[in-house]
Amino acid sequence: MSRAVILPAPGGSIDLSDDCTVLDRLITQIRDAGCDDITVLTRPDTDITCKAAQIESDGPDTDLEHIGEIAFNGAAGPLYLAFADLVASQTTVAAVLSDSSRRSGVLIGAEDPAAPPVSVERGLVTGPGPGPARLGGLAKVSEAHLGRLKRHWPAADRTSSTGGAFDAVLAALHARAVPVTAYRTAGLPHRHARDADDAAATIDEFSSVDMDAWRLRNAVKHDDDLFATYAVSSWSPKLVKLAARLGVTPTPITWVSIALAVGAAAIFATGSSGLVGGADASVLWYALAAALMYFSFVFDCVDGQLARYTQHFTAFGGWLDMMADRSKEFLIYAGLAAGATATGTAPEAAWGLAVAAMIAQTVRHTADTWYAVLLDTAVVRQARRRETAPPVGRAAHLGQRLGSASEQVMGAHRSPLYWAKRTVVAPVGERWLLLAVAAVAFGPQIAIGALLVWQLLALAYTGLGRTLRTFAARTAALRRPDRAAHRDDGILARLMPPNGHRFAKLPAVSTVLAVGAAALAVQTAATGGTWWPLGLAAVAVLAGITSARSDHDGIFDWLIPAGLRAVELGVVTAAGIAAGVSWPVLFTLLGVIALYFYDLAAGLDKAASPVARRELGLGWPARGLLAVAAAAAAALTSPVVATAVFAALAVYVAAVFVGAIVTGTVRAARA
Known part of the structure; x- marks a missing residue:
């Protein structure tokens, strides 16, 4: 109130x-x-x-x-x-x-x-x-x-x-x-x-x-991306006015967008050769799926525009919009992977690409969230001259120059360099466009592979620039009382002594070591190993949690949440591959975990998560060790054991979300 x-x-x-x-x-x-x-x-x-x-x-x-x-x-x-x-x-x-x-x-x-x-x-x-x-x-x-x-x-x-x-x-x-x-x-x-x-x-x-014209003009984002600006916002205000005239609120439009994405994913999964209409019809089915993707994205833009036009904002609506964006895209990945498998592609190739794309996107978006916190914190602290020392060294001065150059480019609104800078980072509209066009032209496997390449390039581009700019910012984004929530260490964090040893006082270093161990675990699992991947996965979990209760006051500690996301997703992936878990089940578990992390990110800005009890999620170390234990049991018995445990864990975490979403929807309807 x-x-x-x-x-x-x-x-x-x-x-x-x-x-x-x-x-x-x-x-x-x-x-x-x-x-x-x-x-x-x-x-x-x-x-x-x-x-x-x-x-x-x-x-x-x-x-x-x-x-x-x-x-x-x-x-x-x-x-x-x-x-x-x-x-x-x-x-x-x-x-x-x-x-x-x-x-x-x-x-x-x-x-x-x-x-x-x-x-x-x-x-x-x-x-x-x-x-x-x-x-x-x-x-x-x-x-x-x-x-x-x-x-x-x-x-x-x-x-x-x-x-x-x-x-x-x-x-x-x-x-x-x-x-x-x-x-x-x-x-x-x-x-x-x-x-x-x-x-x-x-x-x-x-x-x-003219207030109606003013509100409609300001409902459209001034700094949106290229595809959204010219392919959606050029005509979506007409839908906004129609929805407002009919008394439709933004939340139902979000659900329409979700339904269209579900339809597109289903077509990608079943519209390939040999399932619906044969090879000649598959292109037409994929074209229909691409059209559904487009209109899903249109409605995704319209719900926010309608909220700004009518000034009808709700905390739950903002949360649902953010969660829906990621859920829809993950569904599209799954549909493309299933469709590629149906055409004869090896499951590990099709689903492996989808898993890699989902992990790359989740890690990058988590880094994006905390980098924005870093910049905001740096602006406030530097304005009050709180920094202990001015930026020093070539890296710091290069970071300053990169920041100035970035501001100049973004200030040249809608210039070629402006659009290039906005597009190189693979924004959501452009990602969907690539998936739709590539799926129709080259098939689902090529579409996912092309997206993964773009995501990795975007991750490298943003990672390098932001690392250099961090030297100039010289501030600690995680120097805050709620950092434990965004680490999501859960119940096992209580076993860690606060600042108990030197290693614990270097949370960024321990996170890097954990990421490296998780990456090696995935690599060894992909080459056919069983016990080595599980051992490395366990090491990754232990390395990541050692600094759970340490002070996070380093200038690079803003990377820790993204690193821990990579650790858990990597550990679960390695355990799943080593145990022979069904790929759709593994993808589902990873998707649910990724959405759990997006919920944490939504809480940073929107404070709108309907998840009332965060401890119900167990914490990333417990989930990772549970996956490792299930894989070890499967290695001694049957892959069915691990598949059942992974499915049960996915259902459990999803139930937390579904229950929260239902509760939030009811509350929003009564508001």
């Missing part, structure tokens, strides 16, 4: 009509945006009548105390702060209040010369001045970040140096290195009202904007 506190400002009492003041208008807007728990702070000897709870406050110091009491009264949800004199459109207010992610942020603009100027880097407000961006008088502090502020709430005397309780709270977020998002509604002015004429002029200014 969200809460809003409206701070005193002289302009709040300005009359806009006979029965409405600036404050009354703002209260109505906040309620219309979904927040009913509103508290208005008032000064002594002021006569304010409004439809909200009021608390008398003597001054800025007392304001800060009251905000703290409301923020930490035990209620869940984010806290919103606003000035009573804020005059803005409903769309602007909702842009802040409808954000269901775990981000904290503040509204900014450039239209109000009386507002304090702020610096903005990478979409984050990093501190005061020099502008041209200016504070807009509306802020959000997420529930996750309120927890970080509880023990570090700014002292009352902070208001004298920061300019008031509002600025003191923002300064406290910056002091805790919390990234503060800059919310913008370009083209819709918002100002602190100075008098009735000023308020009326501001209202007239944004009222003259």
Whole structure:
């Protein structure tokens, strides 16, 4: 449940009509945006009548105390702060209040010369001045970040140096290195009202904007990828308007996208030669599957565009969209692998490519997630001059130059270099396009193989550049209290002593050793070994978990979550191959585990996972050792044993998700 506190400002009492003041208008807007728990702070000897709870406050110091009491009264949800004199459109207010992610942020603009100027880097407000961006008088502090502020709430005397309780709270977020998002509604002015004429002029200014056209234009991502920009967003706004007119919400559209992907995967699996219509018909079936893939991707774009157009955001909807994207793609991989096997390709070749593609994508996306955290953390800390030393060495300076060059290329919006940079990393639309076209032209095995090659090139390209830029960033993305959740060490982590030995104090090194052991395990299993792969897999698990409870304060520790994903997926793959587990069963288990990790990544930004009890997943070391034990038992008995255990583990982990999804869907429908 969200809460809003409206701070005193002289302009709040300005009359806009006979029965409405600036404050009354703002209260109505906040309620219309979904927040009913509103508290208005008032000064002594002021006569304010409004439809909200009021608390008398003597001054800025007392304001800060009251905000703290409301923020930490035990209620869940984010806290919103606003000035009573804020005059803005409903769309602007909702842009802040409808954000269901775990981000904290503040509204900014450039239209109000009386507002304090702020610096903005990478979409984050990093501190005061020099502008041209200016504070807009509306802020959000997420529930996750309120927890970080509880023990570090700014002292009352902070208001004298920061300019008031509002600025003191923002300064406290910056002091805790919390990234503060800059919310913008370009083209819709918002100002602190100075008098009735000023308020009326501001209202007239944004009222003259065609809001429907503005919302539709801003529903489409400005910085989307090449295929999405020209093959989808060029016409998808028509579907967005139709869906809005029919009253369809984004979540059902997500399910339609999933259904189309399931249909495409089924056709790839069964539409090959000898199954449905013979060899001559297979190309037509693959073309139909490619068309279903395209429309699945279209609807995948439309659900987000509709959410932005209607400002109908839900935490569960954002989580479902992210999980659906990966689930659909994994289904396509499985369909192509099954289709290739049906045409005579060896199962280990077809399914092996699909497994490799899924692992490469999962590892890369995990690295992408934590690299973004690294950059945000670096922006905040460097803005406050928190680094112990400036970047030194050739690698650091090269990283700085790479960063500057990247920003210049991305600043040249829609130029050839811009599109090349966005495409080389194999974005989702381009991946789907490659799979569809290659499957129709060359068959499913070539399609998966081509995708894997592209993924590995993208991984090498991004890995090299980001490694160099890390030297320039010189910050620790995993220096945070919730790192254990993103390691997902589970119950076995409790057996590890905190910083118990030197090896444990080098988590990045132990992770690299674990990745190497897992890779060797897969290689030896693929060449026909049994006990060597299982021994190496066990070593990989032990090496990876040694640093579970160590401090993660190295500049390269942001790579650890991706490394641990590679370790578990590699260990399970090696055990499955060594034990002769059915390839579809092995792929299913790996897919379920990969989705579990995507759920962790979704929690970093969206804080929307419906998985209430993370310990139900057992932890990656326990899952890996269970796979190794099953493979060892199968080596002494029959491969059926390992196949049964792998299938049971996949069903168990999937049940956690399915139950959570059902629960989340019901809650979203009732919201």
